[in-house]
Amino acid sequence: MSIEKSAIPLRTERLPLSIPLAIESVSAGFPSPADDYIDTGIDLNEELIRHPISTFFLRVSGDSMIEAGIQNGDLLVVDRSLDPCPGNVVVAVLDGTFTLKRLALRRGLLYLDAGHPNYQPIDLRQYGGVQIWGVAIYSIHKLQNIATA
Amino acid sequence: MGQAIALIDGNNFYAACEQNIDPSIAGRPVVVLSNNDGCIVARSAEARELGIAMGQPYFKIRHELKRLGVAVRSSNYALYGDMSKRLMDLLTQHCGQIEVYSIDEAFTQIDRPCAGDLTPWARELRATVHQNIGLPISIGIGTSKVQAKLANRLAKTVANNAGIFDLYTVTDLDSCLEDINIKDVWGVGKQLTSWFRIRGINTARHLRDMPSNQLLSKCGIRGIRLQKELQGEPCLVFEKTPKKKKQTCISRSYKHPITSLEELRQRVSSQVIKASEKLRKQKQLTRKITVFANTSPFNQSFFSKSATIQLETPSNDTVILLKASLALTQEIFQPSRLFIKVGVTMQNLQNNDYLQLNILKHYNNQQMEQRERLMMTVDHLNKRYGNGTINWAISMPSQNDGVRREQLGCNTTTEIMKIPIVYS
Numbered sequence: 001m002s003i004e005k006s007a008i009p010l011r012t013e014r015l016p017l018s019i020p021l022a023i024e025s026v027s028a029g030f031p032s033p034a035d036d037y038i039d040t041g042i043d044l045n046e047e048l049i050r051h052p053i054s055t056f057f058l059r060v061s062g063d064s065m066i067e068a069g070i071q072n073g074d075l076l077v078v079d080r081s082l083d084p085c086p087g088n089v090v091v092a093v094l095d096g097t098f099t100l101k102r103l104a105l106r107r108g109l110l111y112l113d114a115g116h117p118n119y120q121p122i123d124l125r126q127y128g129g130v131q132i133w134g135v136a137i138y139s140i141h142k143l144q145n146i147a148t149a
Numbered sequence: 150m151g152q153a154i155a156l157i158d159g160n161n162f163y164a165a166c167e168q169n170i171d172p173s174i175a176g177r178p179v180v181v182l183s184n185n186d187g188c189i190v191a192r193s194a195e196a197r198e199l200g201i202a203m204g205q206p207y208f209k210i211r212h213e214l215k216r217l218g219v220a221v222r223s224s225n226y227a228l229y230g231d232m233s234k235r236l237m238d239l240l241t242q243h244c245g246q247i248e249v250y251s252i253d254e255a256f257t258q259i260d261r262p263c264a265g266d267l268t269p270w271a272r273e274l275r276a277t278v279h280q281n282i283g284l285p286i287s288i289g290i291g292t293s294k295v296q297a298k299l300a301n302r303l304a305k306t307v308a309n310n311a312g313i314f315d316l317y318t319v320t321d322l323d324s325c326l327e328d329i330n331i332k333d334v335w336g337v338g339k340q341l342t343s344w345f346r347i348r349g350i351n352t353a354r355h356l357r358d359m360p361s362n363q364l365l366s367k368c369g370i371r372g373i374r375l376q377k378e379l380q381g382e383p384c385l386v387f388e389k390t391p392k393k394k395k396q397t398c399i400s401r402s403y404k405h406p407i408t409s410l411e412e413l414r415q416r417v418s419s420q421v422i423k424a425s426e427k428l429r430k431q432k433q434l435t436r437k438i439t440v441f442a443n444t445s446p447f448n449q450s451f452f453s454k455s456a457t458i459q460l461e462t463p464s465n466d467t468v469i470l471l472k473a474s475l476a477l478t479q480e481i482f483q484p485s486r487l488f489i490k491v492g493v494t495m496q497n498l499q500n501n502d503y504l505q506l507n508i509l510k511h512y513n514n515q516q517m518e519q520r521e522r523l524m525m526t527v528d529h530l531n532k533r534y535g536n537g538t539i540n541w542a543i544s545m546p547s548q549n550d551g552v553r554r555e556q557l558g559c560n561t562t563t564e565i566m567k568i569p570i571v572y573s
Contacts, residue, residue: 053235053242054281056170056562058571065573076571081281091571096173100573114573133172133283 048138054081056134058091058098065089065100067115070139076100078134086110089136094122098133153261153290153317154383155271156297157240160285160305160312162253163191166232167222169283170560170569178219182207185402186223186553206447223554227563229253235282243274248388256294258387261317271313290315294385295378298335299326299353326354326379336375341368353379394431399424400492404553406444407488413442414478418544420493421474425467426531428495429524434463436497438470440477442488456480463499466520467527470495471541 049055060074068089070076076091084090086105091098092112101112101122112122112130124130159165163181168174178196180189188206199217201210207221214221233252240247244257261267271288278286289301296316303325304314319325332342334353344367350356357379364372374384399420407413417440428435436459443453456477464470474493527539560569 051281053238057565057568059568060573061570062573070573072573075565075568080283093172093175096175098172098569098571100571 048077049079051079051081054134055079055137060100060139062100063116064119065102065115068102069141070100070115070136071141073142075140075142076136077138077140079137080134082135082137084132084135091133091136093131093133094127100136103132151261151292152383153259153267153292153315154294154297154387155244155257155259155267155288155290156250156294156301157247157255157257157274157286157288158251158301159236159253160287161191161193161197162233162284163224163229164193164196164222165284166229167225167558168193169232170228170562171558174220178217179222180214180219181222181224182556184224185404186555187402190224221556223557225557225561228558228561231562232282232284236278236284236286239278239281240274243277246387246389256297256387259290266318267315268313268318271315275312285312287312288314290317292316292381293378293383294387295335295375296381299329299379302329302333323354326357327352329353331356334375334379336371394433395498396494396496397424397427397431397433397435397498398492398494399427400441400490402490405489407442407491408484410478410482413482413488413491414475415544416491417474417478417493418471418541420491421471422467422541422544424493424495425465425470425524426528428465428498429528431498432501433498434465434501435470435495436460436463436499437495438474438477439494439496440474440481440491441494442481442491444487445489448487452483452486454481454483454486463497463501465501466524467541468520471543475543 045052056078058076058078060070060072060076063072070089078091082088084103086103088103089100090103090112091100093099094112099112101114104111104113104121110124112124114121164179167179167181168176174193176195177193178199178201179193180196180201181191182188183190186207188204189201189210190203192201192203196219199219201214201217201219211221229252236253237247237249237255240255240257244259246257248256250256259267259270262270267290271290275286275288278284287301287304289297289299289304291297291300300314300316304310304312307314316322316325329352331337331345331351331353332339334356337345337356345351345356348359348363350359357376359376361373361376364376368375377384401416401420403416407416421438437457438460439455439457441453441455444451458473458477460469460473530539531537559567561567
């Protein structure tokens with residue numbers, strides 16, 4: 001057995017995880033005319049993570065961002081390289097915890113808004129200095145009733 | 150205006166990594182313990198301020214730490230390694246070529262602008278690193294590595310330098326060097342320090358200005374280089390590609406002492422398996438193996454023993470290295486001694502790019518290739534499905550090798566089940 005020739009390459013470090021569209025295996029007859037075009041797959045890491053150096057994963061707990069489409073248990077993709085802007089969903093450090101809220105600017109004042117009718121906006125003036133830890137760029141939600149791999 | 154050299158390093162790196170992903174300890178005193186929760190190897194700035202010293206055995210100050218409200222973490226090298234890689238990648242992106250000097254230190258070369266002062270450049274880099282990966286860094290700049298290292302020290306120790314110090318901005322370099330103790334000059338160890346002190350060389354300035362023939366006779370060309378570097382003349386090369394290691398050592402401390410030869414063999418095997426994996430990763434072969442064991446260094450009857458074997462043929466084959474190392478365990482084992490630490494050192498490493506002739510005595514080419522492929526497959530499987538997927542029967546059937554990691558943080562960046570929680 002040779003590693004190089006196995007159908008799906010064993011993954012080595014930092015090698016993008018590709019889902020191959022086809023594997024070259026021609027038994028007889030003409031070679032497929034598409035062979036020359038098939039050499040890449042879709043790499044979700046590449047699609048979702050523009051800045052690997054500054055991207056971190058966090059786990060969401062709670063439902064206060066439900067209106068933003070973020071649910072309890074979601075896998076949150078956070079990019080620290082982005083400058084937080086009003087309208088962004090951000091991870092803020094409040095009272096020693098990571099808190100997920102939407103940054104808002106109203107009449108010159110910054111707020112952290114929840115995405116749920118039961119939660120009040122947080123006026124950032126109440127806090128001395130709130131650190132915005134990073135900007136959330138994706139929330140990956142697992143659909144129910146799917147068996148875990 | 151010529152080239153400058155900067156030394157960039159993470160402040161309290163391990164502690165900062167822990168604080169960055171766990172907001173409950175951000176801004177609070179934190180200490181990180183060595184392998185097996187032995188002693189303190191890193192302190193956050195807040196812990197430093199409390200006067201907690203580096204290297205103290207944990208069991209001796211455990212209650213004191215609790216009383217002071219200091220958070221304690223077992224070392225999590227997977228996390229520090231991940232953050233180190235991010236830091237080095239980011240520095241490479243911003244500085245071009247860097248020389249990685251340790252897990253949290255790198256040198257880089259930069260052109261000095263016409264204005265001279267590189268502080269604005271450093272300030273921007275520092276802000277970028279903090280925004281992208283959340284870690285504080287210090288930057289020291291000079292015209293040589295020794296100067297950069299020195300400047301980095303001043304960046305940290307002098308309060309209003311705010312983590313950045315460019316020697317170029319100093320108007321009175323003499324008094325600046327005068328303030329640096331000889332023992333804090335890069336490359337000056339304990340022995341050399343006392344040799345200097347006897348001769349009245351107490352500061353970096355004294356070293357810079359002392360007669361060079363005296364230095365030459367004591368430390369040879371290394372001493373001359375050190376002096377020239379201090380004078381601002383670069384002598385130490387900037388290593389663009391990492392130097393190949395000449396030896397590699399893997400050791401572990403255990404919670405409970407080793408009581409039987411069988412147990413010692415198992416422990417040694419675990420280390421050998423890891424070491425040979427490391428050699429293959431570095432594409433190196435070993436010629437000489439040392440196996441060692443010692444009792445607790447905190448015990449009055451400290452005892453250590455080692456044994457060495459020279460291999461006929463250099464190798465990185467786990468099977469061959471295991472056989473050779475296990476033969477040594479008999480020599481080391483002492484039923485009356487309570488060994489709590491064992492390790493192996495692989496020495497005289499060489500690249501495996503070329504084959505030496507006497508290999509042919511033992512294997513033909515086909516056999517060699519088969520063995521190499523077997524090892525490669527094992528490494529790949531262990532990488533893909535997690536360490537220990539394929540193991541050798543002799544090694545400990547271990548989950549955690551009996552290593553103490555009782556204070557491991559709940560958060561890390563390298564395991565999906567332990568990523569930080571964000572509350573919404």
